[in-house]
Amino acid sequence: MSNIDNFKQMKKGIDLAQAMAEADRCLLCHDAPCSQNCPADTEPGVFIRKLRFKNITGAIRTIKQNNILGGACGVLCPTARLCEKACSARFKSSARPEGADRPIQIGKIQRFLIEHSWERDFKVFEKAEPRSEKVAIVGSGPAGLSCAAELAKDGYQATIFEAHPEPGGVLRYGVVSFRFDLNFLEKELADVKALGVQFKCNTPINGPEGAEKLLEEGYNAVFLAPGLWDAFSLKSENKNIDGLFSSVEYLEALRNGRLLEMENKVCGKTVAVIGGGSVAMDCIESAAELGAQDVYLIYRRSYLQMPAETEELNSAMQAGVHFMLLNQPVDYITDDADRIKGLQIMRTRLGEADDSGRRKPEIIPDSQWTLDADVVIEAIGNKAPDDSTQWWPHVKVDAKKLIKADPLTGLTSVQGIFAGGDIIRGPALVVNAVQDGKIAAKAIKAYLGKQEE
Amino acid sequence: MSDKIDLSIDFCGKKFKNPFLLSSSPVSNSAEMVAQSFEAGWAGVVFKTLNSDRIPIIHPSPRMHCINYGNKREIAVQNVEMISDRPLKHNLMDFLYLKKKYPDNILIASIMGFSVEEWSYLAKAAEDNGADMLELNFSCPHISVEGAGYKVGQAFHLIEQFTAAVKKSVTIPVIAKMTPNITDMNEPALFAKNGGADAISAINTVRGISGVGLDDWVPKPNVFGKSAISGTSGPAVKPIGLNFIATMAQCQELGLPLSGIGGIETWIDALEFIVLGSSTIQVTTGIMHYGYGIVEDMIEGLSDCMAERGIKRVSDLVGKAVPNLYETNQFDFARQGITQYDTDLCIGCGQCYTVCNDAAGQALEWDSANRLPRLNEDKCLSCMLCQFICPVPGLITYKEMPAEWQRQETAVMDKNLEKDLNYQPFIMDAPAA
Numbered sequence: 001m002s003n004i005d006n007f008k009q010m011k012k013g014i015d016l017a018q019a020m021a022e023a024d025r026c027l028l029c030h031d032a033p034c035s036q037n038c039p040a041d042t043e044p045g046v047f048i049r050k051l052r053f054k055n056i057t058g059a060i061r062t063i064k065q066n067n068i069l070g071g072a073c074g075v076l077c078p079t080a081r082l083c084e085k086a087c088s089a090r091f092k093s094s095a096r097p098e099g100a101d102r103p104i105q106i107g108k109i110q111r112f113l114i115e116h117s118w119e120r121d122f123k124v125f126e127k128a129e130p131r132s133e134k135v136a137i138v139g140s141g142p143a144g145l146s147c148a149a150e151l152a153k154d155g156y157q158a159t160i161f162e163a164h165p166e167p168g169g170v171l172r173y174g175v176v177s178f179r180f181d182l183n184f185l186e187k188e189l190a191d192v193k194a195l196g197v198q199f200k201c202n203t204p205i206n207g208p209e210g211a212e213k214l215l216e217e218g219y220n221a222v223f224l225a226p227g228l229w230d231a232f233s234l235k236s237e238n239k240n241i242d243g244l245f246s247s248v249e250y251l252e253a254l255r256n257g258r259l260l261e262m263e264n265k266v267c268g269k270t271v272a273v274i275g276g277g278s279v280a281m282d283c284i285e286s287a288a289e290l291g292a293q294d295v296y297l298i299y300r301r302s303y304l305q306m307p308a309e310t311e312e313l314n315s316a317m318q319a320g321v322h323f324m325l326l327n328q329p330v331d332y333i334t335d336d337a338d339r340i341k342g343l344q345i346m347r348t349r350l351g352e353a354d355d356s357g358r359r360k361p362e363i364i365p366d367s368q369w370t371l372d373a374d375v376v377i378e379a380i381g382n383k384a385p386d387d388s389t390q391w392w393p394h395v396k397v398d399a400k401k402l403i404k405a406d407p408l409t410g411l412t413s414v415q416g417i418f419a420g421g422d423i424i425r426g427p428a429l430v431v432n433a434v435q436d437g438k439i440a441a442k443a444i445k446a447y448l449g450k451q452e453e
Numbered sequence: 454m455s456d457k458i459d460l461s462i463d464f465c466g467k468k469f470k471n472p473f474l475l476s477s478s479p480v481s482n483s484a485e486m487v488a489q490s491f492e493a494g495w496a497g498v499v500f501k502t503l504n505s506d507r508i509p510i511i512h513p514s515p516r517m518h519c520i521n522y523g524n525k526r527e528i529a530v531q532n533v534e535m536i537s538d539r540p541l542k543h544n545l546m547d548f549l550y551l552k553k554k555y556p557d558n559i560l561i562a563s564i565m566g567f568s569v570e571e572w573s574y575l576a577k578a579a580e581d582n583g584a585d586m587l588e589l590n591f592s593c594p595h596i597s598v599e600g601a602g603y604k605v606g607q608a609f610h611l612i613e614q615f616t617a618a619v620k621k622s623v624t625i626p627v628i629a630k631m632t633p634n635i636t637d638m639n640e641p642a643l644f645a646k647n648g649g650a651d652a653i654s655a656i657n658t659v660r661g662i663s664g665v666g667l668d669d670w671v672p673k674p675n676v677f678g679k680s681a682i683s684g685t686s687g688p689a690v691k692p693i694g695l696n697f698i699a700t701m702a703q704c705q706e707l708g709l710p711l712s713g714i715g716g717i718e719t720w721i722d723a724l725e726f727i728v729l730g731s732s733t734i735q736v737t738t739g740i741m742h743y744g745y746g747i748v749e750d751m752i753e754g755l756s757d758c759m760a761e762r763g764i765k766r767v768s769d770l771v772g773k774a775v776p777n778l779y780e781t782n783q784f785d786f787a788r789q790g791i792t793q794y795d796t797d798l799c800i801g802c803g804q805c806y807t808v809c810n811d812a813a814g815q816a817l818e819w820d821s822a823n824r825l826p827r828l829n830e831d832k833c834l835s836c837m838l839c840q841f842i843c844p845v846p847g848l849i850t851y852k853e854m855p856a857e858w859q860r861q862e863t864a865v866m867d868k869n870l871e872k873d874l875n876y877q878p879f880i881m882d883a884p885a886a
Contacts, residue, residue: 031803
């Protein structure tokens with residue numbers, strides 16, 4: 001059996017009996033802290049109470065009404081530092097600081113309820129009375145989908161422009177299958193499509209003033225949510241090294257039909273991944289799953305400074321990845337044909353804390369060593385494309401080319417143009433993008449209402 | 454476990470090595486099963502009700518349904534089980550085997566007849582084949598014949614008549630088993646006493662409906678499209694069992710030993726039945742759920758409890774709590790108390806706030822910044838609802854208040870609401886005292 005078969009399978013979710021058992025453990029808190037800790041106001045306190053009282057359809061309705069990507073969030077959210085962190089069932093108090101630490105598995109319940117809605121074909125939304133206002137949404141990732149769905153629920157004509165061949169953004173091209181499979185994505189997308197949202201794929205809005213022209217082309221408002229699809233690199237002049245990938249290229253290749261090609265590149269080989277975040281974890285674990293002989297994680301700080309979730313770190317360790325902490329790559333080694341052969345690495349030690357509050361790595365002099373590798377993946381962060389500012393020349397951006405948007409409305413410096421998702425705050429969670437979409441949709445409706453007056 | 458504790462008890466002149474018996478049901482259906490239970494530690498058995506082969510016994514299928522509550526399964530079981538469907542000869546052979554193999558365990562034969570003659574016949578057959586005692590089944594909720602099953606239990610003269618007939622036929626002690634599907638059990642128990650009964654056992658199952666199928670509107674259990682109101686047992690019926698046992702224990706005119714039944718699973722359940730007047734206790738649903746092994750924990754738990762308190766004999770415990778039962782008008786209303794909160798223990802779930810605000814004295818304020826309840830002591834009704842739902846043991850406790858303390862009057866209408874009210878309530882003159 002090819003490693004690919006395993007690779008495609010997301011772990012199964014819990015079933016009705018397990019979800020009911022979890023709901024039964026819920027303390028049904030007054031002023032539920034889990035609800036307060038959901039960035040997208042998905043209201044776990046409400047949907048778990050509904051499940052507890054056997055109002056299963058009502059529970060599904062609560063999730064879908066508050067979060068059109070409730071399924072994706074149920075699977076992908078780092079719940080341990082969101083809703084579940086606030087859960088009273090952890091039994092923490094000043095008298096018991098250690099607590100029982102057994103929060104309700106909110107993410108699993110949420111995922112179950114959404115999968116259950118598909119299983120029993122329960123439709124939350126009725127087709128809304130159509131309205132005349134048209135809104136263009138740039139990008140079909142979580143922010144764009146959320147905004148479009150919110151608008152379509154009220155009958156607005158929402159059209160999503162997507163540069164890739166298929167919709168989903170980071171949910172399709174930026175996450176590995178064993179974390180979030182395409183089958184699941186298609187079902188959640190179908191819920192958005194059923195609301196009447198139109199998708200225009202293979203349609204990048206990247207010409208000069210491309211985004212701003214949409215207002216002239218008959219759209220009453222625009223929501224910019226293109227995401228961040230360029231990658232930082234250690235050595236930009238080395239971009240054409242064969243076998244050196246950015247995490248964006250690598251993860252996308254696993255999803256766009258090139259999985260077998262990637263397996264051939266990785267299987268039986270030595271893979272080195274640079275970085276310490278969730279994306280790096282996806283890269284190393286997938287390389288291990290695809291049969292790499294050795295997978296090295298190269299990270300310049302230490303374990304505690306890694307931004308990845310504990311669960312992802314544990315999972316990567318279990319997959320047999322070698323964690324090379326306190327090591328900073330400084331150069332790539334290539335052969336005559338520009339094929340990667342390995343990395344030059346310096347040892348580091350931790351110094352004082354930097355702006356992020358994490359202790360800063362300092363290179364140890366004369367500590368250079370060499371790691372042989374057949375494939376190197378850089379997972380050190382995504383950024384806005386250099387020319388992106390030309391697509392929206394009048395929209396104010398910051399030094400990192402991230403769009404400046406009002407956090408309460410998503411409004412940019414240009415009337416009628418709103419923005420959300422990673423393009424306004426840098427890499428963040430799916431659930432943050434969902435909220436951006438909701439906030440902007442509300443503001444867009446208000447904006448369009450005023451225009452009519 | 455202390456070896457010095459002797460759990461044995463005398464019941465109707467027979468010595469039981471402990472008070473724990475199987476009740477008459479599927480758990481006491483055959484010699485093989487009963488033998489297993491004796492090996493596990495049960496002191497005796499009330500063997501499943503004999504039938505005299507006069508009419509064939511056919512069990513419905515399926516024959517049971519249960520109620521789950523949250524994560525807890527089987528808090529009650531409803532059954533449409535009949536009396537033994539085995540030929541009388543086989544059951545009697547089982548008696549002979551059990552008495553030979555387990556002479557120190559007590560074998561009680563449950564019998565049910567449809568006429569005076571049949572009652573006498575079954576009683577004699579049981580005695581002749583080794584039964585130590587009889588239990589007269591006046592209470593099976595599924596025998597739908599006038600003059601039999603629970604209908605006997607509701608026709609008191611028949612109880613007396615059948616008991617007398619049995620007593621005339623045998624010399625072994627006779628227990629009369631009562632149905633709870635009446636208001637006052639003391640009355641039929643007294644009829645049984647008049648007929649010569651040596652003891653009373655209670656309760657048989659409570660008539661109930663454990664659920665309704667929502668696809669076909671057939672209540673449970675669904676016996677091919679039909680259901681029947683039938684006997685319900687298990688932890689959910691324990692308060693009903695304790696009520697009838699305690700009420701009979703209070704009745705001096707009755708004065709018979711009692712065998713308590715109803716939702717017993719642990720030594721604590723058993724002890725509660727004992728201190729409310731039972732000399733022996735009987736279990737079925739607990740075994741249906743967990744098997745015969747639970748008796749090990751009943752024996753060990755009760756022994757250790759008695760050792761800790763220096764109680765030597767189970768008989769010293771029988772009826773111990775009965776004198777503390779009064780009518781509500783005999784309470785000392787002058788003494789009042791409230792809840793007190795140790796909020797250092799609080800985990801901030803706020804369930805106390807919900808129940809106090811929606812179902813009690815509205816004595817709590819919610820400090821949302823700190824996620825803590827703040828008690829207005831003067832408004833607390835001491836209903837203790839908050840304590841019942843609080844997930845942290847010891848956080849909410851009861852405290853008696855000094856005699857001069859006055860509870861704030863329960864909610865009067867908010868002045869804001871009052872000003873919008875244009876009418877005075879209609880109040881008639883109260884009847885003279």
